[in-house]
Amino acid sequence: MRLVWKSLDKMRCFRKRSTIPFLGVLITCLLFLNLYIEDGYVLEEDKRQLRETSMHPSNSERYVHTFRELTNFSGTINVTYRYLAGTPLPRKKYLTIGLSSVKRKRGNYLMETIKSIFDQSSYEELKEIVVVVHLADFDLAWCENLVQDISRKFAHHIIAGHLLVIHAPEEYYPSLDGLKRNYDDPEDRVRFRSKQNVDYAFLLNFCTNLSDFYMMLEDDVLCSRNFLTSLKKVVTSREGSYWVMLEFSKLGYIGKLYHSRDLPRLAHFLLMFYQEMPCDWLLIHFRGLLAQKDVIRFKPSLFQHMGYYSSYKGAENKLKDDDFEEDSIDIPDNPPASLYTNINVFENYDATKAYSSVDEYFWGKPPSTGDFFVIVFNKSTKISKIKILTGTDDRQNDILHHGALEVGEKLVGTKRGRQCSSYITLGEFKNGNIDVQDVDHKIAFAIECVRIVVTASQKEWLIIRSISLWTTQPPSQ
Numbered sequence: 068m069r070l071v072w073k074s075l076d077k078m079r080c081f082r083k084r085s086t087i088p089f090l091g092v093l094i095t096c097l098l099f100l101n102l103y104i105e106d107g108y109v110l111e112e113d114k115r116q117l118r119e120t121s122m123h124p125s126n127s128e129r130y131v132h133t134f135r136e137l138t139n140f141s142g143t144i145n146v147t148y149r150y151l152a153g154t155p156l157p158r159k160k161y162l163t164i165g166l167s168s169v170k171r172k173r174g175n176y177l178m179e180t181i182k183s184i185f186d187q188s189s190y191e192e193l194k195e196i197v198v199v200v201h202l203a204d205f206d207l208a209w210c211e212n213l214v215q216d217i218s219r220k221f222a223h224h225i226i227a228g229h230l231l232v233i234h235a236p237e238e239y240y241p242s243l244d245g246l247k248r249n250y251d252d253p254e255d256r257v258r259f260r261s262k263q264n265v266d267y268a269f270l271l272n273f274c275t276n277l278s279d280f281y282m283m284l285e286d287d288v289l290c291s292r293n294f295l296t297s298l299k300k301v302v303t304s305r306e307g308s309y310w311v312m313l314e315f316s317k318l319g320y321i322g323k324l325y326h327s328r329d330l331p332r333l334a335h336f337l338l339m340f341y342q343e344m345p346c347d348w349l350l351i352h353f354r355g356l357l358a359q360k361d362v363i364r365f366k367p368s369l370f371q372h373m374g375y376y377s378s379y380k381g382a383e384n385k386l387k388d389d390d391f392e393e394d395s396i397d398i399p400d401n402p403p404a405s406l407y408t409n410i411n412v413f414e415n416y417d418a419t420k421a422y423s424s425v426d427e428y429f430w431g432k433p434p435s436t437g438d439f440f441v442i443v444f445n446k447s448t449k450i451s452k453i454k455i456l457t458g459t460d461d462r463q464n465d466i467l468h469h470g471a472l473e474v475g476e477k478l479v480g481t482k483r484g485r486q487c488s489s490y491i492t493l494g495e496f497k498n499g500n501i502d503v504q505d506v507d508h509k510i511a512f513a514i515e516c517v518r519i520v521v522t523a524s525q526k527e528w529l530i531i532r533s534i535s536l537w538t539t540q541p542p543s544q
Contacts, residue, residue: 475516
């Protein structure tokens, strides 16, 4: 009998010990599951804070406006914004560019940033853009003075509906006192980055229904020429693929592109974790929670950090994006297509990576005579230019030593998928590369396939670094 009781005691202890880590995992999962729930719930701690603040009328409004909205991640946050310049838009645009700005101790680059956005855009591009500036400082006199300067400098853009300036009143902000001291940051640093998260949350919330896409910028940025056209080419090339965030700069919150439909969830996410970590770290977690595991960043960068002094205490900030090119942006169109190859692929360096303007590539084991790599367009296309690069700086021998470039028509179904039944050769690879101009003048038909053919076996592996195609009409047509 004693042996039985001892066994039962051991089982109870085991259950207690094993239950603790299990509950920890379960609670974490439930917390992040909120991002996908239409009708969520308010955490008990939030309820406690609401009860406590209700006993203090002077502070209650500040908390209620924020936490009440956390129960529904698909809806916008109930904030009444002040329009400092501009009026609500009559129609939806293609792209909203969001800037949040506060008073700096040293230097102010907001005017230069707005000017760069407008100066680097054509008349046609401006029709598809709206810039929203959130003056997020609680010093209302500073906001009023700055908005007067903006209104004088950019009056015609405000009248044309290209520029809105807004302000979210201080009473909508959650508490910025007694915040968590994560990462050993000093108290004023924690307050600064926590407020910044809320600034961006309120900006995202405002921009939810203004356009199809949303671009996050900082208020000290230079733009490349015709950045919208380049951006649209990239978005078109990603049609049919899943993405949450595309990156057009490797710095901070600069050049981060989202679907506008994701803005409510991102705004709620920043509010829920506003005191936990800096905004750029939260953006990475948000992307991962929505199942985009890898960074999708494009080169060359379309935006450059120009500020010399940080908005935090005026500290020096000399960060620069060395992938930025202001005037030589020529991102290919790369119309939607399927890709096939019979070359033995190494690990996950698959065919699609050669067709993307992301910094990645196709890598295959040594090809043999007759092996191919083919691009089959979703619909026939007029091509003006084709440029293909093989090998990398690190692996200069992994080039296509002997190969030809062909274009085809007359699609047929095969065991390997759709293929063209008729091809014409455009040229031979030289030193692993090929660049063919005026393709539309050389080929009379609308092209349905582009094919790389290996004309002699090689011992070296093959890297196709990039396949770049330019069409004779904008990709949106």
